[in-house]
Amino acid sequence: MQQLKLLTKMPKKKLYYGLASIVLGICIVSGMMWKGQSQPKPVEDDVALVQTAVISVAETAQDYAYSGEVRGRYESQLAFQVGGKIIKRNVDLGSTVNAGDALMEIDSKDIAQTVNANAAQVYSAQSQLKLAENNLKRYRQLYEQNAISQAQLDQYQSAYDAAVAAVQQTSAQYTQxxxxxxxxxxxxxxxxxxxxxNAETGQIVSAGQSVLTLVQDGEREIEINVPENRIEELRKAEQIQVTFWALPGVAADGKVREISPIADKISRTFKVRISLLNPPAEIKLGMTSTVTVVHPGNKQTASLPLSAIYQTGDTPNVWVVQNDTVTLRPIKVGRFEDNQVEVLEGLQNSDVVVTAGVHKLKEGQKVCTGGDNQ
Structure with a gap:
């Protein structure tokens, strides 16, 4: 009570200053306590345990392999020149034929009737011609005797000429x-x-419709499909070697004979025909082959497992370890085989590359290479 009386007796100005000082002090102390409690404790950076491989760059020849098929140099799509129903097929798939052999027949009844009608028209036209010729002779004699006028003779001459033309027309129709x-x-x-x-007995085909494919005897070729980014390299190839899956140990040299000017609508690759310079006698149509194209010059390449590739957009990358820190480095890749990828550019000899867990790393992260190095 005495303290309250003292406060009431104090001047109002001093009382206000005193209360303000107390409130300010409380705020300062509270702020310091809150700051001490809310400040996060420092967290140590995560150190990832990774598996790595040491890059070994070697000089290799530039070559690419394409799968192909043995084809004939000349392939003919055979078709009937008239339409009709196929009534007979004399060959099977793989049959060997000679020039002039009958391969297929269509029903010719309607065509035969047309020929008979044309023959009758020829006979009729020839009869009319004979009549016109006799009339012309008869009226020419009358004209020489001044029994008829020139106009009448001209009429019979014109009738004779028309009869000759009719015979020519019907004869042409008969020949057709x-x-x-x-x-x-x-x-x-x-x-x-x-x-x-492409057609069987009983099927109705139109004129010009392909029914058989004939591969002519003679030169054999290999047909391959090449992506557009390898066309120019193929043109400059130093050597082309062809091997055959069904003929182990048999190989032949080849050369590019033809490159299609238009890409396939579905695969977007270009068809290429490889001529065989020394074709083995054992090859047969349709055999599977491998065409190896060797390009001029050698290149420095390295090999990495596919698990080492970290793709960002359209660019392949790898994580390179330097001073226990990873750095993302873009590379240029070549061919893929046996879960390995060929690296053409971007790596140097003795570079250490992460080969497992690449999607869990980030730029500048510390790593521990305690894993088994490959």
């Missing part, structure tokens, strides 16, 4: 029909092997 009757049988244009059958 006879040719179509001959077209009802499909003949081999050259010696070779039937590599494709």
């Amino acid at each position: 029909g006879a040719n179509q009757l001959g077209y009802s049988t499909l003949y081999a244009t050259s010696a070779g092997v039937i590599s494709g059958i």
Whole structure:
């Protein structure tokens, strides 16, 4: 009570200053306590245990391998020149044929009737021609005797000329029909092997529709598909070697004969034909082959497991360890095989590269290479 009386007796100005000092002191003390409690404790950086490999750069020849198929140099798509129903097929897939062999036949009944009608028209036209010729002779004699006028003779001369033209027209129609009757049988244009059958007995085909594929005897080639970024390298290839899956130990040299100017609509690759310079006698159509293309000059390359690649967008990268710290480095890759990738650019000899857990790392992170090095 005495303290309260003392406060009431103090001047109001001093009382206000005193209360303000007390409040300020409380705020300062509270702020210091809050700062001490809210400040986070320092956290040590995570050190990742990684598996690494030491890069060994070697000089290798630049070569690429493509799978291919043995094909014939000349392949003909055979078709009937007239439409109709196939009534007979004389060959099977793989049959060997000679030039002039009958391969297929279509029903020629309608064509034969057309030929008969054309023959009748020829006979009729020839009869009209004979009549016009007799009339012309008769009226020419009358004209010489001044029994008819020149105008009347000209009429019979014109009728004779029309009859001659009618005979020529009907004869041409008859010849055309006879040719179509001959077209009802499909003949081999050259010696070779039937590599494709696109129509069967009982099927109705139109004129020009491909029904058989004939591979002509002679030169054999290898057909491969090459991506667009390798076309120029293929043109400059120093050596092309062809091996065959079914003929171990058999190889042949080749050269580029033809490169398609247009890419395939689906695969977006270009068809390339490789001519065989010394074709083995054992090769057969349709065999699987491997075409190895050797490019001029050597290159410095290294090999890494696929697990070492860290892809960012369209760029392949690897984590390189330097002073126990990882750094992301872009690289240029080559071919892939047996879970390994060929590195063409971006790495040097003795570089240490992370080969496992690459997706858990970040730039500048400390690592421990205590794992088994590859």
